[in-house]
Amino acid sequence: MMDRDRLRALLARERAAFAARNPRSAAEFARASNLFGRVPMTWMNKTAAGFPLYLAEARGARVTDVDGHEYTDFSLGDTAAMAGHSPAPVVAAVKERFETLGGACAMLPTADAAWVGAELTRRFGVTRWSFALTATDANRWAIRLLRAVTGRPKILVNSYCYHGSVDESLIVTGPDGARSREGNVGAPVDVTVTSRVAEFNDLAGLERELAHRDVAAVLMEPALTNIGIVLPEPGYLAGVRELTRRYGTYLINDETHTFSAGPGGATGLWNLEPDVVTIGKAIGGGIPAAAYGLSEQVARDIEAIPGLDLIDMGGVGGTLAGNALSIAATRATLEHVLTNAAHAEMSEKSDMWSSGVQRVIDEHDLPWSVTRLGARAEYRFAKPAPTSGTEAASKNDADLEDFLHVHLANRGILLTPFHNMALMSPATTRDQIAEHTRVFEQAVAELTARTGPS
């Protein structure tokens, strides 16, 4: 059992050290009174230490803050910087498109887009691609198209999934049935009107919901990645595919995070056959970019709907979606940075990170687990690793998580602010990983020591 008094004392000590170490970041935060929440986006207040670090520079897997501290960045923009910060081929492509050639917002297609479409097809299987700037929008637009083609009103997601701020996805299971997820700000309608929900890894529950035959699409990650990593049990994904086919429901794989699994994400790694793939963040190499790909059949079915407005006011699309700059960055990322070889190396590095964490957990006999999906890995305060989103959510431990995050930050290591996730980029080094193991071990030793905090 964790000594909670000791944990709270250690957390207070680390927060005080963080405040003392970061006077410039603290001053920037204090000054930003014309920002809502004092930050550019309110989620930036998700910080274990009380205020965020302010960015000075970032390259590869390293970040420097305004107080001059250098960090190993395992957060990597919560996957948006999986290619590393500002990789050279993307910088060159962006410079060429924006500076030399110009025309990021010329409202005209460039030849790069067809190359990207073909490459995404090679990786993910589905054949007809369209672009967005965020994964949220890719999901929203895919959902709209599948509602249009099925005439069905509902979307089904897994409990404690995350697919961006998509209204339909903010639903969880509960003892009295499906309900709105906590923190669902200004919901347009009761979420049970638009959505159904099932537990990840629960085929019987999924079938019960699909049997209503009012679900246009199941929107899911092939492994949950936003409530820790929850891996699919043997047979689960095949079962999802079989049930969705049986009940006339389309299947969308959101590969935004599971892209860590390999060059074709989990879809490629596990030979999945979704009707639609959505992906955002990492494919732009740090420039906003996202995409959704339709299977040939879905594309044809949509095209066959009489009078469907896909060109003007139809609710699908955005002025900047598919802009020449984002597409140039995506091409450079896929062609030169997040290649097959890079994915293989990133996966090896994440294995090294996970083995280090596992060794420390074992040596201290902690009831924790580490889960890995290709280039990303995450530890969770539960053993064995949870098998559903609801179970994973029940194992949250805010103080413990905050302590580990601030402790690591004070020693030059950043994890994703929302959980204990570490992602490897092509630029991440083995020395950085070994240093993480060392600092993590130090944190755990302090937590489990029998004397008072030093």
Ligand code: PMP
């Ligand atoms: N899908 C998944 C699986 C995600 O993890 C996220 C963001 N964490 C999104 C979609 C939304 O991405 P964005 O906020 O860039 O729209």
